[in-house]
Amino acid sequence: xxxxxxxxxxxxxxxxxxxxxxxxxxxxxxxxxxxxxxxxxxxxxxxxxxxxxxxxxxxxxxxxxxxxxxxxxxxxxxxxxxxxxxxxxxxxxxxxxxxxxxxxxxxxxxxxxxxxxxxxxxxxxxxxxxxxxxxxxxxxxxxxxxxxxxxxxxxxxxxxxxxxxxxxxxxxxxxxxxxxxxxxxxxxxxxxxxxxxxxxxxxxxxxxxxxxxxxxxxxxxxxxxxxxxxxxxxxxxxxxxxxxxxxxxxxxxxxxxxxxxxxxxxxxxxxxxxxxxxxxxxxxxxxxxxxxxxxxxxxxxxxxxxxxxxxxxxxxxxxxxxxxxxxxxxxxxxxxxxxxxxxxxxxxxxxxxxxxxxxxxxxxxxxxxxxxxxxxxxxxxxxxxxxxxxxxxxxxxxxxxxxxxxxxxxxxxxxxxxxxxxxxxxxxxxxxxx
Ligand SMILES: NC(=O)c1ccc[n+]([C@@H]2O[C@H](COP(=O)([O-])OP(=O)(O)OC[C@H]3O[C@@H](n4cnc5c(N)ncnc54)[C@H](O)[C@@H]3O)[C@@H](O)[C@H]2O)c1
Numbered sequence: 001x002x003x004x005x006x007x008x009x010x011x012x013x014x015x016x017x018x019x020x021x022x023x024x025x026x027x028x029x030x031x032x033x034x035x036x037x038x039x040x041x042x043x044x045x046x047x048x049x050x051x052x053x054x055x056x057x058x059x060x061x062x063x064x065x066x067x068x069x070x071x072x073x074x075x076x077x078x079x080x081x082x083x084x085x086x087x088x089x090x091x092x093x094x095x096x097x098x099x100x101x102x103x104x105x106x107x108x109x110x111x112x113x114x115x116x117x118x119x120x121x122x123x124x125x126x127x128x129x130x131x132x133x134x135x136x137x138x139x140x141x142x143x144x145x146x147x148x149x150x151x152x153x154x155x156x157x158x159x160x161x162x163x164x165x166x167x168x169x170x171x172x173x174x175x176x177x178x179x180x181x182x183x184x185x186x187x188x189x190x191x192x193x194x195x196x197x198x199x200x201x202x203x204x205x206x207x208x209x210x211x212x213x214x215x216x217x218x219x220x221x222x223x224x225x226x227x228x229x230x231x232x233x234x235x236x237x238x239x240x241x242x243x244x245x246x247x248x249x250x251x252x253x254x255x256x257x258x259x260x261x262x263x264x265x266x267x268x269x270x271x272x273x274x275x276x277x278x279x280x281x282x283x284x285x286x287x288x289x290x291x292x293x294x295x296x297x298x299x300x301x302x303x304x305x306x307x308x309x310x311x312x313x314x315x316x317x318x319x320x321x322x323x324x325x326x327x328x329x330x331x332x333x334x335x336x337x338x339x340x341x342x343x344x345x346x347x348x349x350x351x352x353x354x355x356x357x358x359x360x361x362x363x364x365x366x367x368x369x370x371x372x373x374x375x376x377x378x379x380x381x382x383x384x385x386x387x388x389x390x391x392x393x394x395x396x397x398x399x400x401x402x403x404x405x406x407x408x409x410x411x412x413x414x415x416x417x418x419x420x421x422x423x424x425x426x427x428x429x430x431x432x433x434x
Contacts, residue, residue, distance in 0.1 A: 011091060011127065011196040013037060018089035020114055022049050022079060024272070024342065025131060025165040026095035027060050031068065032176040032201040034076035041089055042079035053079035061341050061368070062169055083117045091127040091197050092118060095165065097272070098132045104279045106135060108142060115146040122150040127159040127193045129183075130211075133218050133277050135284035138162075139211035140186055154186055161185035161194035162211035164218030169271075170340040180204040184214030222277040223295055228263040229274070230298035233305055236265040236434055240312075247421040247433065265434055267398050267419040268305040268347025270336025275302070275345045306350040309434070310358065313394055313417050316432045320415065322393055325359035330382070330392035332409070333399020334366045341368035348398040349374050355396075363392075367403055389413045397422050 015038055019030040022044040030053075034040045044050050052059055056069025071077045086092055096110040111132055118128060128147060130139050139162040144154050152158050163183045168174050181202045185191030191207050198205045208214050232250065239246040246265060254262040269275045278295040285292045314324050336346035343349060348364070352374050355362045364372070365384040372379050382388055384404075389395055389412035397406070400422035410416050410428045418424075418433045 011193050013200060015091055015197065015200075016041065016089040017197070018043060018086050018092040019095060020044075020083075020086075020092065020118075021095035021097070021110075021132075022046075022053060023095065023097070024060055024062075024169055025167055026093075027053070027058070027063050028167060028176055029093060029095060029131070029165070029201075030077055031063060031071060034071045034074075035067070036200045037076070038200060039075075040077045041085060042077060043081070043083055043086065044079065045081060047081055050079040050081050053077070061339075062167075062175075084121055086118060086121045087123055090125070091129065091193075093129045093131050093163075094118070095131045098134050098276070098280070099272075100276050100279055106280045106283055108134065108138065111138065112142065112146065115143045116149075119147045119150045122147060122152055122158055124152060124157050127161070127190070127197060129161045129163050129194050129197070131163055131165045133164060133222070133273060133280070134215060135219065135280040136212040136215040137284065138215060144186065155190065159185065159187075159190040159193050160211075161190045162214045163194055163198060164214060166218075166221070169342060170338060176201055178203055180206050182206045182208055182214050182217050184208040184211040186211060216281075219277050219281045222273050223281060223292075223298075225263070226269065226274050226278050226302065227294050227298045228261075229266070229269055230301040232263045233265045233301050237308065240434075245424075245433070247424040250421075251424075264421060265419075266305065266347070267309045267351055267434075269302045270344065270346040270348075271342060272344050306347050306354055309351060309396070309417070309419055310354045312432070312434070313355070313396060314358070316415060316417055317394060324355070327360050327393040328391060329355050329360045329362045330388060330395045330413075331355075331362060331364040332366075332384075332395060332397045332404060333401055334364050334369050334372050334381075335399050335401070338400050339368070339402055343369055343372055346399075351396065351398055352379070363388075366399070367401060386412045 017033045017038050018041045019026045020043045022042045030040045030042045042053055056072045058065040058068050094114055096114050099107045101107050154160050166179050181198045183194045183205055185194055195205045195207050236246045250262050253260055282292045282295045317324050331352055334343055334348040352362050363382045366381050370381055394415045395413040397418045397420055400420040406422050410423055410426050410431055416431045423431050
């Protein structure tokens with residue numbers, strides 16, 4: 001990094017950007033800024049991650065190590081655990097986790113502690129942007145007062161905005177550049193500066209009137225997905241009773257060119273967004289004596305899905321004269337969605353836990369995930385051989401990674417329980433679908 005220079009409340013192509021939290025969101029964002037020619041300082045509390053970035057070794061599937069290496073070599077990206085170096089940058093993007101507590105309340109401790117750190121090193125003219133998904137009000141009600149403990153005044157001495165990350169891990173079509181970015185500042189100047197900042201890396205920036213609008217936009221997008229997945233999951237339960245293929249129904253409905261968008265059933269929902277974000281809104285809503293019934297209903301239906309899948313596997317085995325207790329079940333895919341390595345909140349983990357509780361002998365394969373920890377036990381991915389498939393009493397497709405050869409899986413397995421519709425084009429008596 002260059003030596004500190006006088007602060008300017010200006011965002012240009014010479015802006016130095018600090019990215020806090022080098023995870024699924026922060027690392028691709030850091031790289032996008034660096035590739036645009038801006039100097040980037042990545043900050044993380046994990047020394048291992050910082051070392052890997054500085055060596056050009058990616059730990060995120062969507063980030064190419066070769067590109068990372070080149071960027072680091074060109075001096076455009078540097079990582080550090082030394083948060084005091086945030087003094088050196090013009091703009092700070094905060095991409096720390098926003099998980100839930102055990103009782104599914106928002107866990108804002110990362111945002112709060114990072115705001116305290118930023119406040120300690122805040123400089124005149126700096127722009128601070130929160131990217132972490134959270135409930136409407138976080139930027140203004142939680143962050144702003146902490147940042148002003150620095151003695152600097154928001155909107156006068158420093159600038160503050162919320163701009164939600166919309167990254168779609170594993171997507172071949174959408175990336176940081178071609179995904180429009182919503183930006184809402186605490187005042188016009190903050191919105192203008194944040195818009196300028198993201199214009200360097202995003203084709204289309206969408207300024208909105210406040211951080212609250214931007215915060216609500218992000219949770220609404222994820223609630224929308226959550227509710228629609230719940231709707232199709234519920235339809236799946238009905239279709240099973242009526243002996244109608246829900247997969248055929250969805251494919252047929254998807255031919256309608258307007259007013260319909262396909263969502264697919266599955267063993268539940270996973271990842272760091274869809275299962276968590278709705279609770280951020282539901283929790284905040286209670287402050288206004290408001291109960292978000294769609295969110296509660298969707299959570300109820302979606303969280304029931306792994307239990308439903310187990311009951312269907314039990315039925316499928318029963319109808320073949322087999323008991324789940326003592327049976328060998330091979331689960332395919334533990335990542336929460338296709339072609340990613342992220343297991344956070346993955347319904348496969350719940351599925352494995354529930355099947356084990358019923359006495360099944362469960363193993364798994366996932367080409368992206370070497371090992372997982374479930375109920376205090378470490379499980380390692382087994383090799384997906386024809387022998388492994390044939391020796392299982394049931395092969396449960398939990399994640400439909402595109403590298404799986406579903407035709408071969410269906411041919412070799414005694415029974416396939418397909419929760420993703422991956423085999424819907426195949427005709428094989430051994431296949432049972434959700
Ligand atoms: N993963 C996604 O697909 C996705 C998509 C859109 C939005 N988001 C949101 O983005 C935010 C970040 O998610 P993520 O998936 O990148 O999380 P992540 O766990 O992959 O990365 C977070 C990083 O922050 C670091 N960190 C934690 N506390 C820190 C601190 N005090 N200072 C510096 N670094 C710290 C962690 O070490 C980690 O490297 C969350 O709010 C999430 O909801 C995630």
